[in-house]
Amino acid sequence: MKLASKAVLGLTLAAAAMAAVAVAQPRGEKEPTLEEVREATARYRDVNVALAEGYIRDPFDMCDTADMMGRPAELGAMGVHYFRPDLVGVTAPPNPRVDGNGLHTDFRKPSILIYEPQADGSMALVAVENLVFQKAWHAAGHDGPPTFQGVKWDAMADDPKTAIDEAHMFQPHYDRHVWVHRENPNGVFAQFNPNVTCKHHKGAAGHTTHAAR
Incomplete structure (x- = not known):
């Protein structure tokens, strides 16, 4: 992802610095099912609810597609990311990469909405x-990546030998997408979804904050 506004990014990181670092899913709690994740996050269908709860629109203002990442276009797209700085635990801006120390893994309260x-x-x-x-x-003492429903999270790190940035200007990280609000022929844990499109993306100024009808 490319930087769209240094001013917006500065405000984002300031908010993150003021927030408490989140922790992983509470010990002893049963891992949620996909249906429980869907129900717990259904209120975010109204993006205003997400904004009110502290989610911030990606300051890079990108709508990510597979071909942007050097992957076949037919894999589809991700979309636009909104994130909670406190849950991600952002500690540093792109210098050259975003860094953080959050350990949040509970999908009933995800750190990122797409x-x-x-x-x-x-x-x-x-x-x-x-x-x-x-x-x-x-x-924090973990030998391997986090898992969800028995599936390891994706390991993301930039390959300096390629022209694209596989880690989206982030330090090496693990992430997991869960497509509980749009059917995905690639699989519920795939990175991209052919049933998602970025053709209507106009940037932050071109989008309203009312929920999709």
Whole structure:
């Protein structure tokens, strides 16, 4: 992802610095089912609810697609990311990469929400996501990546030998997408969804904050 506004990013990181670092899913709690994740996050179909609870629109203002990441276009898209700075635990801006120390893994309260821009300017919730930085995760005593429903999270790190940025300007991290709000032929844990499009993405100024109808 490319930086769209240094001023917006500065405000985002300031908010993160003021927030408490989140912890992982409380010990002893049973891992939620996909249906429980869907029900727990259904209120975020109204993006205004997400904004009111502290989620911030991606300051890079990107709508991510597979071909942007050097992958086949037919894999589809992710969409626009909204994130909670406190749950991600952001500690540093792109210098050269975003860094953090959050350990949050509970998908009933995801650190990231993903929306598809609509033709009328609204945003439709399509997936939820959690992200932890590898350095912080392993420093907390974990030998391997987090898992959800028995599936390891994706390991993301930039390959300096390629022209694209596989880690989206982030330090090496683990993340997991969960497509509980839009059916995904690629699988519920896939990175991209062919049923999602970025064709209506107009940037932050071109989208309203009312829920998709």
